[in-house]
Amino acid sequence: MSLTEDLTRVPERETGGKTAQERLDYQTAWGLLKLLELHETGRSYAVAFEFHDDIAELDDILAPQVINFYQVKTTKAGAWSLAQIAQLRGKTQGSKSSYAGRMFDNLIRFGNGVNKVSFVTNRPLTDYPTAVGEVAMSGANAKKLAKFVSALKLECPRFDEDVHLPSYTFLECGLDLQSFEETLLGATTLFLERTIGGGDHARIFHLMLSEECRRKSRRLSDLASLDGLLQSKFLTRADIDSRLASFERRRDNRPAWSSVSGHLGLPWRDEMALERAWRAYETRRLARVNASMFAFEEKLQNAVASTVYSAETLMKGVDAVLARARPLVAEAFGPVDDDFVKAAILYEYQR
Structure with missing residues (x-):
């Protein structure tokens, strides 16, 4: 089965209730930063919010070959450990699951189409003290990694360290929990300056995209086509180009007080x-x-x-x-x- 077929046929997992608004805002902010970053690469992309994971990224909209999943979690103090990421918590369809287990579920659901499943957060990983940017979890402290693998195998008997562990990454994203909106606003201003020659009213453009992302986060209707799925859940290069053009027209045509x-x-x-x-x-x-x-x-x-x-x-x-x-x-x-x-x-x- 191709990735296109998987995208339209694999059902979404049941959610464990409404996400806390603070965390949703943080996820949205990081997802928007990812979106702006991808847009400036000049290549095709599609980014979804709350589609099988907090953020999902496709490499192409016409014939996607690769999907990346990002689980975005925050903590107010301290740091993360591999043990915490593999700790069973909550209930999904009647059974407890860990963050790592949910990441593995996407590896199984989408198979060879998955390039990576990434744990994105505002704090460092204690078991990988030299980590800078996004790093492979396989490079963490050997003893802690062995316990992580053992815990994951107990939760997910189909987990194969050689096959699945290389897809696991950790990203301390540098987005502060207390000031992420200001960081996003600054990034949006610079993005507008580079793309349409001016960062005026960046907050308005940021609010426009944030609201769009929240709409995309809503529960997916049953859709049989890739086009329908992209319109319902994803933001693409064409979407952002269209919104940039509309924003620029409305901004430049506004009357003066x-x-x-x-x-x-x-x-x-x-x-x-x-x-x-x-x-x-x-x-x-x-x-x-x-x-x-x-x-x-x-x-x-x-x-x-x-x-x-x-x-x-x-x-x-x-x-x-x-x-x-x-x-x-x-x-x-x-x-x-x-x-x-x-x-x-x-x-x-x-x-």
């Missing part, structure tokens, strides 16, 4: 409050790149354009369409105050 501030005729406190609302609306608007958002923008523009244009002053036009715009904005963004609605009117009118 200075284009409206001189025409408001408001007391300075009211103008400051409206500017804050403008910034908030712009951030939330840029972060949402989907069909429903595009439809909202067009609907709001059509609802306000003629009235605002024909008004005696800009703010009189805004006030005249406020009642009509309020339910449209609330439908798109939830409960918001009138300054937010006025900012949305001004923003979309200027576009």
